[in-house]
Amino acid sequence: MGEITVNTPGLSAESTQASPGFWRRLVRTPNGFIGLLIVTILIVCAFGADFLAPYNPTKMGSGPRFLPPGSDFLLGTDEFGRDMLSRILYGSRLTLLIGAVAVGISLTAGMLLGMVAAYCRGWIETVLMRSADILFSFTETLIALACVAVLGPSLQNAVLAVSIAGIPFYARTCYSASLVEVSKPYFEASIAAGAGPFRMVFHHLLPNVLPTMIVVATLGVSTAILAAAGLSFLGLGAQPPTPEWGYMLAGSRDYINRAPWLMTIPGIAIAITVLGFNLLGDGFRTALDPKERDR
Amino acid sequence: MLSFLAGRLTMGLLTVFVTTILVTLLIHLVPGDPVQIMYAQSQGTTPEQMEEVRKSLGLDKPIPVQYFMFVGRLLEGDLGYTIRGGQPVLDVILQRLPNTIVLAVAAMAIAILIGVPIGFFAAYKQGTIWDVTLMITAIAGISMPHFWLGLILLFYFAVDLGWLPVSGGGPLNLVLPAVTLGLSNAAIFARLTRSSMIDVLSQDFVQTAIAKGLPQKLVLRRHVLRAGLIPIITMMGLQFAFMMGGAIVVENIFSWNGVGRMAVEAIFQRDYPIIQGFILTFAVVVVIVSIMLDAVYAFIDPRIRRS
Numbered sequence: 179m180g181e182i183t184v185n186t187p188g189l190s191a192e193s194t195q196a197s198p199g200f201w202r203r204l205v206r207t208p209n210g211f212i213g214l215l216i217v218t219i220l221i222v223c224a225f226g227a228d229f230l231a232p233y234n235p236t237k238m239g240s241g242p243r244f245l246p247p248g249s250d251f252l253l254g255t256d257e258f259g260r261d262m263l264s265r266i267l268y269g270s271r272l273t274l275l276i277g278a279v280a281v282g283i284s285l286t287a288g289m290l291l292g293m294v295a296a297y298c299r300g301w302i303e304t305v306l307m308r309s310a311d312i313l314f315s316f317t318e319t320l321i322a323l324a325c326v327a328v329l330g331p332s333l334q335n336a337v338l339a340v341s342i343a344g345i346p347f348y349a350r351t352c353y354s355a356s357l358v359e360v361s362k363p364y365f366e367a368s369i370a371a372g373a374g375p376f377r378m379v380f381h382h383l384l385p386n387v388l389p390t391m392i393v394v395a396t397l398g399v400s401t402a403i404l405a406a407a408g409l410s411f412l413g414l415g416a417q418p419p420t421p422e423w424g425y426m427l428a429g430s431r432d433y434i435n436r437a438p439w440l441m442t443i444p445g446i447a448i449a450i451t452v453l454g455f456n457l458l459g460d461g462f463r464t465a466l467d468p469k470e471r472d473r
Numbered sequence: 474m475l476s477f478l479a480g481r482l483t484m485g486l487l488t489v490f491v492t493t494i495l496v497t498l499l500i501h502l503v504p505g506d507p508v509q510i511m512y513a514q515s516q517g518t519t520p521e522q523m524e525e526v527r528k529s530l531g532l533d534k535p536i537p538v539q540y541f542m543f544v545g546r547l548l549e550g551d552l553g554y555t556i557r558g559g560q561p562v563l564d565v566i567l568q569r570l571p572n573t574i575v576l577a578v579a580a581m582a583i584a585i586l587i588g589v590p591i592g593f594f595a596a597y598k599q600g601t602i603w604d605v606t607l608m609i610t611a612i613a614g615i616s617m618p619h620f621w622l623g624l625i626l627l628f629y630f631a632v633d634l635g636w637l638p639v640s641g642g643g644p645l646n647l648v649l650p651a652v653t654l655g656l657s658n659a660a661i662f663a664r665l666t667r668s669s670m671i672d673v674l675s676q677d678f679v680q681t682a683i684a685k686g687l688p689q690k691l692v693l694r695r696h697v698l699r700a701g702l703i704p705i706i707t708m709m710g711l712q713f714a715f716m717m718g719g720a721i722v723v724e725n726i727f728s729w730n731g732v733g734r735m736a737v738e739a740i741f742q743r744d745y746p747i748i749q750g751f752i753l754t755f756a757v758v759v760v761i762v763s764i765m766l767d768a769v770y771a772f773i774d775p776r777i778r779r780s
Contacts (some may be wrong), residue, residue, distance in 0.1 A: 308487070311484070312488045315488060315714060316492075317715055317759075318715070318718070323736065323740070324495075324499065324752055326740060327502050327740045330504075407620075412721075413737075421485050425723065434627070434632055435632060441621075441625070441628065452618070
């Protein structure tokens, strides 16, 4: 098929995959390096929790109650004598899963809506993007809260709520990235060469907006993790005895005087995770953006 | 300028209109029978009483009829009655809304007073160790969960040092929640200010002002700061909505008696009329604030004022 593909410099998928310099550029930026390091450690913790955790994370009475961090229990024990280190390790698995599922759902739905709006134009564009604007102005917290109010408190529902709440943001971002592509000459040329709507959206638009969306999604993982942990903190997400970090933080409030490590440790875990994805997203952006490349 | 404001006003009304539809549908999206779920926690409710509640909520009628009933009552200032206690929802919300608004405004003030100068300074020192340090601090600040920050502040200043009360409704009680919410948003303002100022610094009129020999301080104050603040004002509306959202969590940490705490309690109690009222109130407040900020923006930016 007489198909014309024009490569857009820098931000097209082909050039990023083809250029072996991408990962090297990523680790050369301080943000990208530290972010990649944190996220790698997290993934190792999440996958290796079964081997790394010294105790069962939900078994009560693994040790005495309220044992401060020490040699037997590296991060101490909680109000039920559960090992904090094991709970944190299994918590990392949950946290990464929450981030991945939530961003996966909102990214897929948001990108579809954004690309369709930019490709179709006309009334479809107006309806889709006005709706996204309206929902966006509600903020993710309110949408997530409304979803949990409808579905009822549970970890699954909290993740679903965070996913739905994220859709307007990804739709808007993907829409503006798609608009740039749609106005480029290669796009018109491909239509003129006879490419159908399906091919235009998935074969031309998708690979070209993907790098931008990967940056946004990496940053979005931290937002999703924070939002889900916030819901669990309020008691609207993970339920006992799940070793979820936000829920663990909420429980620590009652023992704030007696066992401050119950508050510090899950908090540090969330903060480092979120920081890792924020830094990695920043690093991706610098490594992908030709304007930032030479700085 | 008028057409700009008219456009914003239309968008605001559209937002409120869509919210009323969503809020009416909310109760129907609940899996199962909403009335049974609402009363699942209270014993001794007879089926007749439930039927009465169903009627009073209008759930026995078709959805479009329910919608017009809802809007009709809304226009009379009637948001329905709470399931627990049977108080008018509007009264319950209006009683607590000022607390949330005070918290959000105080937090906004803290965020701006800390974030904008830091961002301005970082932009001025762009590329130096000052800039790098401040921006790393800002990223760390954004990554810090505000519910954790709240707990830490609570632990040190209220429990450990005993300087501030743990919970309550007085002016001193406002300090910790406002600082918690303000600090986590200060980081966002710092990043925003920095990129906005860097944009302005590289523009021709600034270069010209420096080239024609104006004192640096004058250029920074009159040219850079003024032009650089415009995008920040446009972002303030969205930030205010984030503050309202963040207030939901922060109010619960510090037992601050605002609408956010009320909403979370209502979710636990399945008190749907309160949840509906809360969502609607949230949307209306956010719309009013953003239209007010748009008016300020239109007045400040000469490109819009003179159009």
